[in-house]
Amino acid sequence: MLSYALRRIAGVFPTMFIIITISFFVIRMAPGGPFDDEQTLPPEIKANLEAAYGLDKPLTEQYWRYLAGLAEGDFGPSFKFKDFTVTELIAQGLPVSLLLGLFAILLAVLIGVPLGTLAALRQNSAVDYGIMGVAVIGIALPSFVIGPLFALIFGLYLRWFPVAGWESGDLSYLVLPVVTLALPVIAYIARLTRGSLLEVLRTNFVRTARAKGLSERQVIVRHALRPALLPVVSYLGPATAFVITGSLVVETVFGLPGSGRYLVQGAINRDYTLVMGMIVVYGGLTLLLNLISDLLYGWLDPRVRYD
Amino acid sequence: MTETPVRGFWGDAWRRLRQNRAAMTASVVIVLISLLAFFGPAFSPHPYDAIDWDYMAVPPGGGNDHWLGTDRLGRDLYVRTLHGVQISLQIGLLATVVSLIIGVLWGATAGYLGGRIDGAMMRVVDIMYALPYIFIVIILSTLFDRGNIYVLFLAIGAVGWLTMARIVRGQTLSLKRKEFIEAALASGVGTWGILLRHIVPNVIGPVIIYATLTIPQMILFESFLSFLGLGVQEPQASLGSLINEGAQEMESAVWMLIVPAGFLVTLLTCFNFLGDGLRDALDPRDR
Numbered sequence: 001m002l003s004y005a006l007r008r009i010a011g012v013f014p015t016m017f018i019i020i021t022i023s024f025f026v027i028r029m030a031p032g033g034p035f036d037d038e039q040t041l042p043p044e045i046k047a048n049l050e051a052a053y054g055l056d057k058p059l060t061e062q063y064w065r066y067l068a069g070l071a072e073g074d075f076g077p078s079f080k081f082k083d084f085t086v087t088e089l090i091a092q093g094l095p096v097s098l099l100l101g102l103f104a105i106l107l108a109v110l111i112g113v114p115l116g117t118l119a120a121l122r123q124n125s126a127v128d129y130g131i132m133g134v135a136v137i138g139i140a141l142p143s144f145v146i147g148p149l150f151a152l153i154f155g156l157y158l159r160w161f162p163v164a165g166w167e168s169g170d171l172s173y174l175v176l177p178v179v180t181l182a183l184p185v186i187a188y189i190a191r192l193t194r195g196s197l198l199e200v201l202r203t204n205f206v207r208t209a210r211a212k213g214l215s216e217r218q219v220i221v222r223h224a225l226r227p228a229l230l231p232v233v234s235y236l237g238p239a240t241a242f243v244i245t246g247s248l249v250v251e252t253v254f255g256l257p258g259s260g261r262y263l264v265q266g267a268i269n270r271d272y273t274l275v276m277g278m279i280v281v282y283g284g285l286t287l288l289l290n291l292i293s294d295l296l297y298g299w300l301d302p303r304v305r306y307d
Numbered sequence: 308m309t310e311t312p313v314r315g316f317w318g319d320a321w322r323r324l325r326q327n328r329a330a331m332t333a334s335v336v337i338v339l340i341s342l343l344a345f346f347g348p349a350f351s352p353h354p355y356d357a358i359d360w361d362y363m364a365v366p367p368g369g370g371n372d373h374w375l376g377t378d379r380l381g382r383d384l385y386v387r388t389l390h391g392v393q394i395s396l397q398i399g400l401l402a403t404v405v406s407l408i409i410g411v412l413w414g415a416t417a418g419y420l421g422g423r424i425d426g427a428m429m430r431v432v433d434i435m436y437a438l439p440y441i442f443i444v445i446i447l448s449t450l451f452d453r454g455n456i457y458v459l460f461l462a463i464g465a466v467g468w469l470t471m472a473r474i475v476r477g478q479t480l481s482l483k484r485k486e487f488i489e490a491a492l493a494s495g496v497g498t499w500g501i502l503l504r505h506i507v508p509n510v511i512g513p514v515i516i517y518a519t520l521t522i523p524q525m526i527l528f529e530s531f532l533s534f535l536g537l538g539v540q541e542p543q544a545s546l547g548s549l550i551n552e553g554a555q556e557m558e559s560a561v562w563m564l565i566v567p568a569g570f571l572v573t574l575l576t577c578f579n580f581l582g583d584g585l586r587d588a589l590d591p592r593d594r
Contacts, residue, residue, distance in 0.1 A: 015433075015434050019434070019437070019438055023442075023446055026447070026450065027446060027449065029450060030450045136576065136580065139579065140575040140576040140579050141572055142527055142530065142571070144530070144534045144547070144551070145550060145568045145571060147554075148554035148557055148564055148568075149564070149568065151557070152564070156558060241439040241440075242439075244439055245439050245440070245441040248441065248535065249531070252535065253554065264445065264537065267445050267446070267448065267449045267537065268449075268536065268537070270449065275446070275449075279442060279446075282439065282442065283437070283439075283442065286437065286438065287437055290437065
């Protein structure tokens with residue numbers, strides 16, 4: 001187990017390195033540059049600007065410089081937000097984004113697992129069909145549809161929550177974004193839980209637990225649910241990637257000052273360093289959480305063997 | 308003496324699919340929406356990008372010939388939405404076909420050749436898996452001139468093949484030990500011949516299921532990018548860009564959000580039901 005964990009942790013670094021390398025060169029292949037939009041910029045000034053940021057150097061030299069900067073934790077300056085470094089921009093937005101993602105995943109687990117359990121225990125009943133039907137729609141609905149609709153219904157018509165915006169410390173601004181982000185994950189977790197619980201309920205050890213006279217509650221909670229939740233645990237890694245993706249939209253729809261919007265803005269503005277910084281931070285985060293979810297799986301399931 | 312009708316695998320699957328009411332309804336709805344998208348605009352007097360100065364941001368059913376109302380610039384929403392459905396469907400199919408071809412060939416090759424080549428090829432897949440898909444898509448979207456969305460979606464299809472490659476590789480691994488492959492080898496068929504004539508046709512079942520589930524994904528990516536302003540550009544419309552415009556105007560013109568969102572949700576739900584139905588029909592063990 002320990003050697004497996006160490007090997008997995010060591011495996012993250014080459015993956016990260018490859019991601020950084022490929023994205024660095026692909027982004028630079030894009031037509032246009034960060035200073036193209038500023039109209040009527042005399043060529044000399046543009047050349048000076050590019051020289052100041054080192055953009056006139058050969059690409060490979062820029063690449064090594066960027067890597068050297070990264071090794072010291074320096075993401076470089078932003079080309080568009082001229083007074084800020086990429087590190088400052090991301091450090092400002094990331095806490096909001098992390099809060100959003102964390103709440104969304106928590107909510108998804110806390111609601112998805114009980115719903116799936118309920119559907120499995122009442123298999124083929126109206127409750128089951130109801131929950132699974134809603135789940136299919138929940139998975140099919142993209143966040144950029146749910147988001148505006150929620151803002152419309154709960155923000156504009158019912159006035160329960162703010163439509164959009166952000167005030168530090170006021171969590172009511174987070175309710176609609178979190179629910180929007182969590183909804184498809186809730187649906188997916190409910191489906192996973194239902195499927196695997198149905199399978200576990202047919203196994204011999206559940207029959208044994210029932211035969212020795214345990215209450216149904218104990219059979220489900222103590223014996224059946226634990227192995228049934230393994231697929232949910234391994235889904236948490238991909239779920240994180242999903243939540244990160246969704247946060248790009250949700251932050252736009254609800255006007256949250258998170259860091260997700262920098263990826264899109266950076267891509268549109270050819271703000272090379274900002275896009276790279278986002279890829280390094282979000283990519284690293286995804287790799288890390290996938291790793292944690294895999295290791296957790298191995299720890300929870302004694303049947304998993306490593307060699 | 309009664310003869311038992313002979314039912315092959317496909318006949319069986321077709322029968323099971325027909326009995327699945329949700330999947331059948333879904334496929335009928337998909338066909339209807341597609342027909343409407345391609346032929347419906349012809350019935351309206353308005354082109355998708357024409358500005359009607361007399362009717363700006365009018366709601367549906369206003370007693371004029373803008374059946375689903377107009378947007379803030381006075382463009383007909385019925386025609387624009389159908390135009391968007393057209394683009395979304397085309398891009399979804401195009402990207403799916405591209406990802407299908409690459410995924411099947413990649414997975415079959417890796418699985419059949421095995422060894423180091425397999426290891427290297429699947430390592431590539433693992434690395435691309437590690438990054439949220441949308442990152443790759445956003446990076447790629449910067450590479451192309453805005454407006455040329457077809458090229459962009461060839462590229463998106465070209466990164467959307469990962470899961471397909473994994474599925475096909477798994478199937479190939481079990482197929483390659485079968486006797487008929489051995490027979491083909493013995494009669495001197497080359498590697499490519501075996502891959503294309505013997506392996507690929509035998510993995511078609513799971514490929515079809517996954518392809519049906521890939522189409523809505525691709526439609527979703529297109530809408531997602533257009534929503535963020537990275538995909539289809541004005542005056543062209545796709546469901547994503549229409550939803551984005553609608554979301555900005557929802558306080559005053561809620562129909563601008565509801566109409567395209569309704570089409571998108573219906574399409575996505577139907578494709579998902581159809582995919583689920585196909586899975587149950589082609590893989591009855593799952594039930």
